[in-house]
Amino acid sequence: MAVNFEYNGVTYKNAIELTRAMPLLTSVMVGYYDGAEVLLANAGALCYDTVQVAHDPETLQPNKIGKRITTHCRDSHHNTVIEHGAATFVKKVPIFVARQDLRARHASFDERSLRYCRATDGSLTYFIPHYYSDRFIQSADEKGLSHYADELRLQRDEWIEDHERAIQRYSRYTDDELNGMWDALGLNPERVRETQRSRLPVGINTVYMDTRNLWSWIHHSEKRLCLRAQDEIRRLRRQEVNQLAKVFPTVFGDVNMPCYMAGGCPEAKKCGLIQLDETGKWALPYLKRKNSTK
Numbered sequence: 500m501a502v503n504f505e506y507n508g509v510t511y512k513n514a515i516e517l518t519r520a521m522p523l524l525t526s527v528m529v530g531y532y533d534g535a536e537v538l539l540a541n542a543g544a545l546c547y548d549t550v551q552v553a554h555d556p557e558t559l560q561p562n563k564i565g566k567r568i569t570t571h572c573r574d575s576h577h578n579t580v581i582e583h584g585a586a587t588f589v590k591k592v593p594i595f596v597a598r599q600d601l602r603a604r605h606a607s608f609d610e611r612s613l614r615y616c617r618a619t620d621g622s623l624t625y626f627i628p629h630y631y632s633d634r635f636i637q638s639a640d641e642k643g644l645s646h647y648a649d650e651l652r653l654q655r656d657e658w659i660e661d662h663e664r665a666i667q668r669y670s671r672y673t674d675d676e677l678n679g680m681w682d683a684l685g686l687n688p689e690r691v692r693e694t695q696r697s698r699l700p701v702g703i704n705t706v707y708m709d710t711r712n713l714w715s716w717i718h719h720s721e722k723r724l725c726l727r728a729q730d731e732i733r734r735l736r737r738q739e740v741n742q743l744a745k746v747f748p749t750v751f752g753d754v755n756m757p758c759y760m761a762g763g764c765p766e767a768k769k770c771g772l773i774q775l776d777e778t779g780k781w782a783l784p785y786l787k788r789k790n791s792t793k
């Protein structure tokens with residue numbers, strides 16, 4: 500397993516320091532099964548006595564047998580072959596994103612506990628929607644929608660006030676200085692801290708480590724890369740797929756939205772944005788529209 504606590508070119512001494520440096524809505528690969536793709540190719544080859552498969556990365560070159568077996572198994576949903584590899588990410592996301600992330604069940608998680616950790620160190624940050632950014636509000640002004648721009652400024656102030664107040668009160672009532680009071684009242688300060696968490700809004704950050712086998716990462720990625728998924732979790736998934744493709748190019752090189760992978764939309768309710776060309780591989784109208792709005 501290769502382990503690396505690096506973000507933006509800086510290597511941190513452990514996962515905690517890494518998460519402190521990560522901005523909200525970030526997922527960083529901190530571990531992966533080095534050489535897993537060779538193992539996957541050999542797992543597939545074992546099924547068919549394909550003795551031509553090699554034990555080195557050469558077998559994963561274009562048109563080589565190891566690459567063909569691996570992608571055949573992946574695309575035929577011979578999932579167990581793909582399960583022999585694994586990767587671990589550390590994430591810092593709002594709680595409402597984490598709740599969606601944790602729904603995909605084939606994973607091992609460890610999450611920062613607010614029973615044991617303190618908020619007073621500034622580690623609790625919170626999500627602010629893009630439509631409250633200066634840039635967005637300014638663009639509303641420029642479009643002659645000053646009335647709505649003013650409304651957005653007001654809403655943003657309230658948003659910040661709500662979150663800051665929740666964090667401040669949560670910090671105050673979970674402070675060690677109050678331990679004497681809770682003790683005197685016959686209450687366990689740890690239990691009090693647990694219940695005080697309910698003061699915090701779901702836009703507050705949480706941090707956790709998420710390990711999955713490669714099949715599970717593919718399944719999870721495809722589901723949440725779908726344009727019907729919430730933007731915030733889709734952005735997270737995109738970051739993860741990009742990092743997975745760097746270390747596992749055979750398996751993840753072309754992992755994308757489910758309609759690309761299945762050659763058509765598997766959802767009953769369509770996004771209405773994607774129309775695949777006759778090869779089933781390219782969503783031309785969507786790509787054109789996306790590029791024209793850059």
Ligand SMILES: Cc1cc2nc3c(=O)[nH]c(=O)nc-3n(C[C@H](O)[C@H](O)[C@H](O)COP(=O)(O)OP(=O)(O)OC[C@H]3O[C@@H](n4cnc5c(N)ncnc54)[C@H](O)[C@@H]3O)c2cc1C
Nearest residue numbers: 599602603604605715718719721722723725726727728729
């Ligand atoms: C766009 C989008 C919108 C969503 N909206 C909602 C929503 O409004 N409300 C909501 O509650 N959820 C929602 N979800 C979550 C969704 O319903 C699934 O719970 C989530 O995507 C996990 O899917 P999964 O079960 O296939 O994945 P995993 O949990 O990773 O499981 C992978 C596969 O393993 C198998 N498996 C796992 N556990 C079992 C089991 N116990 N029994 C049998 N087979 C099993 C199944 O084949 C499953 O497909 C949404 C998901 C998406 C992508």
